[in-house]
Amino acid sequence: MEIDKAIRESDDRRLKTKYNNAIYVIRRALALYSIEELAFSFNGGKDSTVLLHLLRAGYFLHRGEQSCSNGSLMDFPIRTIYFESTSAFPEINLFTHDTATIYGLQMDILRSDFKSGLEALLKAKPIRAIFLGVRIGDPTAVGQEQFSPSSPGWPPFMRVNPILDWSYRDVWAFLLTSKVQYCSLYNQGYTSIGSIHDTIPNALLSISNSSGSKENFKPAYLLSDGRLERAGRAKKVSASASRCFPADENGMDVDSNQNSMLTASIIAVGDEILSGTVEDQLGHLLCKKLHSIGWSVPQAAVVRNDIDSVAEEVEQRKSTNNMVFLYGGVGPLHSDVTLAGVAKAFGVRLAPDEEFEEYLRMLIGYQCTGDRNEMAQLPEGITELLHHERLPVPLIKCQNVIIFSATNVSELEMQWDCLIESKDSGGCLVPLKPYSTKHLTTHSSDVEAAQPLSKLCLEFPDLYIGCYRKSRQEPLVVSIKGKDPARVQSAAEALRKKFNPGAFSEIN
Numbered sequence: 001m002e003i004d005k006a007i008r009e010s011d012d013r014r015l016k017t018k019y020n021n022a023i024y025v026i027r028r029a030l031a032l033y034s035i036e037e038l039a040f041s042f043n044g045g046k047d048s049t050v051l052l053h054l055l056r057a058g059y060f061l062h063r064g065e066q067s068c069s070n071g072s073l074m075d076f077p078i079r080t081i082y083f084e085s086t087s088a089f090p091e092i093n094l095f096t097h098d099t100a101t102i103y104g105l106q107m108d109i110l111r112s113d114f115k116s117g118l119e120a121l122l123k124a125k126p127i128r129a130i131f132l133g134v135r136i137g138d139p140t141a142v143g144q145e146q147f148s149p150s151s152p153g154w155p156p157f158m159r160v161n162p163i164l165d166w167s168y169r170d171v172w173a174f175l176l177t178s179k180v181q182y183c184s185l186y187n188q189g190y191t192s193i194g195s196i197h198d199t200i201p202n203a204l205l206s207i208s209n210s211s212g213s214k215e216n217f218k219p220a221y222l223l224s225d226g227r228l229e230r231a232g233r234a235k236k237v238s239a240s241a242s243r244c245f246p247a248d249e250n251g252m253d254v255d256s257n258q259n260s261m262l263t264a265s266i267i268a269v270g271d272e273i274l275s276g277t278v279e280d281q282l283g284h285l286l287c288k289k290l291h292s293i294g295w296s297v298p299q300a301a302v303v304r305n306d307i308d309s310v311a312e313e314v315e316q317r318k319s320t321n322n323m324v325f326l327y328g329g330v331g332p333l334h335s336d337v338t339l340a341g342v343a344k345a346f347g348v349r350l351a352p353d354e355e356f357e358e359y360l361r362m363l364i365g366y367q368c369t370g371d372r373n374e375m376a377q378l379p380e381g382i383t384e385l386l387h388h389e390r391l392p393v394p395l396i397k398c399q400n401v402i403i404f405s406a407t408n409v410s411e412l413e414m415q416w417d418c419l420i421e422s423k424d425s426g427g428c429l430v431p432l433k434p435y436s437t438k439h440l441t442t443h444s445s446d447v448e449a450a451q452p453l454s455k456l457c458l459e460f461p462d463l464y465i466g467c468y469r470k471s472r473q474e475p476l477v478v479s480i481k482g483k484d485p486a487r488v489q490s491a492a493e494a495l496r497k498k499f500n501p502g503a504f505s506e507i508n
C-alpha cells in the first residue's frame with residue numbers, strides 16, 4: 001500500500017509516530033464498528049485529505065489481517081459525506097469531486113446545514129461513527145478526544161478524530177512525504193480554507209512585487225510555523241477568551257478605567273518555600289509592582305508542587321479577583337505542575353500548542369521536541385500568548401490568570417515590564433490611579449496609640465490605616481493609604497491632633 005510504504009520508508013521519526021497513532025485510532029474504529037456504521041466527513045481541505053489517505057491505509061491494514069490484498073486505488077468502502085455549499089471555493093468543490101472519482105469514494109452530497117443534514121442521514125443510514133479531520137488548535141477541537149460523542153443537541157454518533165494531535169507541520173510532512181494530491185488553493189497561499197466569504201490567501205506567504213501586477217503567494221507548506229495557519233481566515237474573536245475582568249452581576253464588563261479598585265491575587269508554587277529551604281522574594285516584588293500601579297493585593301498564597309493544590313487555589317482566586325499571578329513550577333521537571341493545575345482549575349486539558357513549541361524550539365533547539373514536547377502543552381482553548389520582543393518565550397495567560405516563568409527577581413522584573421508593555425495583554429493590567437501613602441512614626445506605646453487609631457479608622461473608613469514596628473524597641477509606624485491624596489492628608493492631620501504636638505513625625 002503506497003501510503004503506508006512511503007511513511008515507513010521516510011526517516012521523519014515524528015511523522016511516523018503521528019502516523020502510527022492515527023492508524024491505531026482508525027483500526028480501533030474499524031474494529032468497533034462495521035463498515036456500514038462508519039462514515040468519513042470529507043470536504044477537500046488539507047486535513048480531510050490527510051485523513052482520506054490515512055483511512056485508505058488503515059482500511060488496507062485492517063483488511064490485510066483478514067485476507068490478502070494489494071490495496072488498489074478503488075478499494076475504499078467507507079461512506080463519504082460532503083456538505084456542498086455555494087459559498088465553497090470552486091477549486092475545493094472540484095478537488096472533492098475529482099478525488100471521489102479517483103479513489104472510488106461513495107459520496108453522499110448534502111446541501112443542508114451540518115446538523116439537519118446529519119439528522120436526515122442518520123435516520124436513513126445505520127451510521128454510528130464519523131471520521132473527521134479536526135485538529136487541536138481548530139476552534140471546534142476544544143474538549144474533544146480521539147473518540148468523542150457528538151455534542152448535546154446533535155444527533156447521536158461518535159466523532160472519531162484520528163489526527164486530533166497533528167500539527168500544521170505534521171499535516172504538510174504527511175502530504176509531501178506520501179506525495180498525494182491536494183487542493184490547488186494550497187499552492188496559492190491559502191493555508192486553511194473556510195468559505196469564499198471568510199478566506200483569503202495568507203499574507204505571510206505573499207511574495208512582494210514592486211511592479212504592481214497581481215500579488216503572488218508561496219505554497220502553504222512553506223509557512224514555517226503553524227501558528228499563522230489561520231492568518232487568512234476572518235477572525236471570530238471569542239469575547240470570553242480575551243476577557244480579563246470578570247463580568248459584574250448584570251453581565252456587563254467592569255470598566256477598568258473607571259474602577260479605582262482592582263484586585264490581584266498571587267500564588268507561589270513551591271515545596272521549597274514551604275519547607276523554608278528557599279526564601280520567596282518574587283511575591284514581595286509582585287506586591288510592590290501591583291501596588292505601584294494602583295492595584296490591591298488581598299492575598300498571596302504559597303502552595304505545594306501538586307496539581308490539586310494549584311488547581312484549588314487558582315479556582316478560588318480567579319473568581320474573586322480581577323487577576324491572578326502564578327510563579328514557580330513551570331518547566332519540564334516532574335515537579336513542574338503549575339500549568340496542569342491551572343488547566344484543572346478551568347476544567348480543560350493540556351494540549352500541544354504549536355506556537356509555543358516553536359518558541360521553545362528557537363530557545364532550546366530540538367532537545368525535547370521529539371514526538372511530544374511536554375513543555376509545549378498549555379491549557380486548551382483558554383490560553384493566550386503574550387508576546388514581547390524582549391521575551392524569548394511569550395508569557396502565558398489563561399483568561400484572568402497569568403503565569404510567570406521567572407525564577408528570580410531580575411527575571412521577574414523583566415517579565416513584569418514586558419507584560420505591562422505587551423500589546424497582546426488586552427490592557428489586563430491597566431494602571432489605576434496610584435495610591436497616596438503617608439508613613440508617620442511615634443514613640444507612643446501601642447497601648448497609648450490603640451484607641452485614637454481605632455477612632456481614626458472610624459472617621460476615615462475609605463482609607464487603609466495600618467501599623468507595624470520593625471522591632472519592639474523601634475518606633476511604631478502608622479501608614480495611611482488611599483487614592484485621594486487630600487483625604488490621606490486630612491487623616492494624617494487628624495491623627496496628629498489626637499496626640500501631643502510633635503508625637504508623630506512623617507517618614508518616607
Ligand SMILES: Cc1cc2nc3c(=O)[nH]c(=O)nc-3n(C[C@H](O)[C@H](O)[C@H](O)COP(=O)(O)O)c2cc1C
Pocket residue numbers: 041114118130132140149150151154159194
Ligand atoms: C460530520 C460533522 C459532525 C459534527 N459534529 C458536531 C458536534 O457533535 N458538535 C458540534 O458542536 N459541532 C459539530 N460539527 C460542526 C463543527 O464542529 C463545526 O462547527 C463545523 O466544522 C463548522 O465550522 P465553521 O463554523 O468554522 O465553518 C460537526 C460537523 C461535521 C461536518
Ligand SMILES: Nc1ncnc2c1ncn2[C@@H]1O[C@H](COP(=O)(O)OP(=O)(O)OP(=O)(O)O)[C@@H](O)[C@H]1O
Pocket residue numbers: 041042043044045046047048049081082083084131132133134135138191192193194
Ligand atoms: N463541508 C464539509 N463537508 C464535510 N466535512 C466537513 C466540511 N467542513 C468541515 N468538515 C469536516 O471538518 C474537518 C475540519 O474542517 P477544517 O476546515 O478545520 O479542516 P480542512 O477543511 O480539512 O482543512 P483546512 O484547515 O485547510 O481548511 C474536515 O477535515 C472535515 O472532516
Ligand SMILES: [Mg+2]
Pocket residue numbers: 045192193194
Ligand atoms: Mg476547511
